Amino acid sequence: MTTMNLLQAVNNALDLAMAENDSVICFGEDIGHFGGVFRATSSLQEKYGKDRCFNTPITEQGIAGFAIGLAAQGSVPVAEIQFADYIFPAFDQIVNEAAKFRYRSGDQFNVAGLTIRTPYGGGIAGALYHSQSPEAYFCHTPGLKVVMPSTPYQAKGLLMAAINDPNPVIFFEPKRLYRAAKGEVPEPGYEIPLGVAEVVRSGSDITLLGWGAQMEYLIEAADKVQQEGISCEVIDLCTLLPWDIETVEASVNKTGRLLISHEAPRTGGFAGEISATIQERCFLALESPIARVTGLDTPFPLAYEKEYMPGTLKIYDAIKRSLSF
Amino acid sequence: MSNTAVSNSTVSNSNDSSSTHSESYASSNADNASAVQESNNEKLASYEAQVLDEINETHQLAFITSDNLRIPTLKILQADGVEFEDAMAVHLNKDTALRSFKTMQYIRILDDRMVAAQRQGRLSFYITCTGEEAAVVGSAAALKPTDMIMGQYREQAALRYRGFTTEQFMGQLLGNEMDLGKGRQMPVHYGSKELHYMTISSPLATQIPQAAGYAYGQKLAGKGECTLCYFGEGAASEGDFHAGLNMAAVQKTPVIFVCRNNGYAISTPTDEQYKGDGIASRGVGYGIKTIRVDGNDLLAVYSATVEAREFAVSNNEPVLIECMTYRLGGHSTSDDPSGYRGKDEEHEWQKKDPIHRFKHWLLNKNWWSEEDDTLLLEEYRTEVLAVLKKIEKMPLQPLRTLITDVYKHPTSQLEAQFDELEEHLRHYPEHYPASAGRV
Numbered sequence: 001m002t003t004m005n006l007l008q009a010v011n012n013a014l015d016l017a018m019a020e021n022d023s024v025i026c027f028g029e030d031i032g033h034f035g036g037v038f039r040a041t042s043s044l045q046e047k048y049g050k051d052r053c054f055n056t057p058i059t060e061q062g063i064a065g066f067a068i069g070l071a072a073q074g075s076v077p078v079a080e081i082q083f084a085d086y087i088f089p090a091f092d093q094i095v096n097e098a099a100k101f102r103y104r105s106g107d108q109f110n111v112a113g114l115t116i117r118t119p120y121g122g123g124i125a126g127a128l129y130h131s132q133s134p135e136a137y138f139c140h141t142p143g144l145k146v147v148m149p150s151t152p153y154q155a156k157g158l159l160m161a162a163i164n165d166p167n168p169v170i171f172f173e174p175k176r177l178y179r180a181a182k183g184e185v186p187e188p189g190y191e192i193p194l195g196v197a198e199v200v201r202s203g204s205d206i207t208l209l210g211w212g213a214q215m216e217y218l219i220e221a222a223d224k225v226q227q228e229g230i231s232c233e234v235i236d237l238c239t240l241l242p243w244d245i246e247t248v249e250a251s252v253n254k255t256g257r258l259l260i261s262h263e264a265p266r267t268g269g270f271a272g273e274i275s276a277t278i279q280e281r282c283f284l285a286l287e288s289p290i291a292r293v294t295g296l297d298t299p300f301p302l303a304y305e306k307e308y309m310p311g312t313l314k315i316y317d318a319i320k321r322s323l324s325f
Numbered sequence: 326m327s328n329t330a331v332s333n334s335t336v337s338n339s340n341d342s343s344s345t346h347s348e349s350y351a352s353s354n355a356d357n358a359s360a361v362q363e364s365n366n367e368k369l370a371s372y373e374a375q376v377l378d379e380i381n382e383t384h385q386l387a388f389i390t391s392d393n394l395r396i397p398t399l400k401i402l403q404a405d406g407v408e409f410e411d412a413m414a415v416h417l418n419k420d421t422a423l424r425s426f427k428t429m430q431y432i433r434i435l436d437d438r439m440v441a442a443q444r445q446g447r448l449s450f451y452i453t454c455t456g457e458e459a460a461v462v463g464s465a466a467a468l469k470p471t472d473m474i475m476g477q478y479r480e481q482a483a484l485r486y487r488g489f490t491t492e493q494f495m496g497q498l499l500g501n502e503m504d505l506g507k508g509r510q511m512p513v514h515y516g517s518k519e520l521h522y523m524t525i526s527s528p529l530a531t532q533i534p535q536a537a538g539y540a541y542g543q544k545l546a547g548k549g550e551c552t553l554c555y556f557g558e559g560a561a562s563e564g565d566f567h568a569g570l571n572m573a574a575v576q577k578t579p580v581i582f583v584c585r586n587n588g589y590a591i592s593t594p595t596d597e598q599y600k601g602d603g604i605a606s607r608g609v610g611y612g613i614k615t616i617r618v619d620g621n622d623l624l625a626v627y628s629a630t631v632e633a634r635e636f637a638v639s640n641n642e643p644v645l646i647e648c649m650t651y652r653l654g655g656h657s658t659s660d661d662p663s664g665y666r667g668k669d670e671e672h673e674w675q676k677k678d679p680i681h682r683f684k685h686w687l688l689n690k691n692w693w694s695e696e697d698d699t700l701l702l703e704e705y706r707t708e709v710l711a712v713l714k715k716i717e718k719m720p721l722q723p724l725r726t727l728i729t730d731v732y733k734h735p736t737s738q739l740e741a742q743f744d745e746l747e748e749h750l751r752h753y754p755e756h757y758p759a760s761a762g763r764v
Binding site: 025051054056057059063064068070072073074075077092093096101102104110145195245 | 506
């Protein structure tokens with residue numbers, strides 16, 4: 001075990017994947033010698049050479065298309081989109097090409113090796129274009145997997161699993177936690193299975209569900225209400241597509257209440273999908289309406305970022321409302 | 326427009342002053358580029374040469390226009406199938422020549438018959454390659470069989486050149502049990518792993534950056550293979566074209582880009598699609614070795630692609646070939662060109678038919694005879710119709726192909742949705758004729 005921050009865990013996962021398999025190739029804007037604007041790819045070019053770790057021109061659709069072609073050829077590309085806010089030029093390549101590659105060819109061709117990494121989320125004064133959480137757009141696309149780690153341990157294990165998964169994976173990294181989140185990480189390589197949620201804390205009164213950077217706030221809120229005698233079960237979804245319905249269902253059947261939190265705007269957010277599924281499955285067990293604590297239906301703001309964010313206090317309030325319904 | 330070769334919507338593609346009968350690459354190489362323009366305007370020429378030499382300094386204000394780089398069109402065969410007197414020597418052996426010719430004839434027959442079948446309601450949709458056979462076959466014939474081909478959707482002739490069977494064509498067109506793609510895509514979205522022909526997708530130009538990535542993988546694999554990527558002049562307006570060419574050049578990838586400049590994007594003529602000197606001029610801008618050829622001249626297309634392939638694989642660099650041709654048919658069976666272009670224009674281009682032209686070259690060489698031709702066409706007509714009849718009787722793929730291959734293994738959610746669907750279909754089979762009796 002060694003202590004790493006989330007960024008070091010990502011870097012370590014890439015390093016091990018590249019060492020393990022010569023076909024793993026990393027590329028994106030500024031990720032070569034410079035090591036990426038957040039340094040997630042530090043020292044990889046020095047270790048593995050310019051053929052396997054290189055800068056690209058500023059063209060997100062080009063990066064995604066190039067990665068798809070490379071994956072179709074049999075390589076294992078790990079492409080970086082510098083900020084999730086800039087993934088939209090690549091949307092067509094991801095949604096119409098990567099996601100449908102296997103299906104449309106009758107399984108003759110696939111992009112099994114494809115992983116696209118991108119930092120997402122607010123809390124860093126990044127305003128409209130350095131803060132977005134666009135996961136829900138991709139969760140609406142069969143054929144993709146969508147993964148969002150919340151800790152260094154998860155970041156390493158989920159990224160290694162994403163790289164080895166035989167399906168295209170979009171891997172959203174919580175940039176607010178890049179250096180803020182520290183934790184114990186095993187030195188050898190390991191995988192955390194995709195599609196499996198982690199029950200972070202067991203409890204009996206309400207289930208708190210989130211992913212990525214929201215986990216920090218959910219745990220803080222759980223601590224806060226615990227002092228008032230409220231027992232929260234906290235679940236980290238880890239993979240949004242496909243998501244672990246059974247774990248959430250079992251928890252809600254036990255607690256009778258569910259709160260879902262994400263940073264993205266509420267309307268059309270992934271909490272809506274989870275709410276619909278859980279009310280179908282747990283209708284008679286529910287003791288209060290499923291609560292959503294989310295960003296506002298606005299572009300991501302700057303001056304009032306803290307007001308926008310679904311932080312600990314908003315979650316705390318929502319827990320109280322649910323319990324007193 | 327100074328170079329009428331690019332303005333083929335005006336039917337004057339061929340006989341212009343800027344055609345060449347010997348191979349001439351336009352590239353970002355300063356010597357070549359400035360040599361072309363010396364004849365134009367000395368002042369501008371020396372200005373551009375300075376720019377290209379990266380001296381990049383002048384003390385006189387002067388703009389550059391596309392007239393400063395006039396890209397010629399390589400032509401070897403005249404419309405009657407006789408080589409131009411001063412044309413470069415062509416190295417095309419008899420086997421390849423005949424295979425190319427038979428492929429073109431086959432595709433012409435297939436296209437004619439499938440349009441008829443669509444009119445009879447036997448197919449939902451079809452797209453012909455008519456008029457562009459030489460641009461496709463000439464380029465495909467210059468490849469190694471293991472080179473990857475990534476097409477747009479009008480290049481069935483390349484697939485046929487590699488051996489796609491009539492049964493396989495019909496299977497895809499009918500989307501049934503015989504379809505390698507498992508009945509999931511509209512007609513003409515062919516693909517064959519065995520023949521190194523990437524499955525077609527409808528979104529335009531997406532294959533261009535993918536071809537760069539695929540070729541990059543081929544470069545690292547070191548087997549001396551490359552990727553050939555087809556697209557139309559309309560698709561070249563998409564962002565993916567620019568992204569793909571730039572990445573291919575910067576990342577040094579062995580990919581041959583073949584633009585079929587066929588005059589129309591559905592109904593939009595080239596003069597409403599772009600303003601510069603065709604698509605070729607863009608290759609130069611991206612630092613890509615570029616050539617423009619008469620796309621109705623199989624010898625010109627073949628010769629250019631042989632050189633392009635050799636260059637791409639030896640240097641790990643992309644090449645762009647712009648084939649000037651003409652879409653003799655509609656965009657698809659859902660299109661009627663009489664709404665946007667005149668019959669006169671079509672008649673002019675029928676006189677430049679690429680198959681006719683190449684046939685006469687073969688006849689002159691005594692590699693082919695009119696009798697051979699009659700027999701071949703009859704054989705193809707019979708085969709295509711007989712196989713259509715046979716394959717259209719075949720059943721659909723199993724219902725489960727609805728959910729397989731979304732992921733490598735279906736998710737539990739998808740399995741649950743499928744169970745629910747099957748339950749529903751069992752209750753109302755008469756309302757779902759395609760799956761009735763298959764649940």
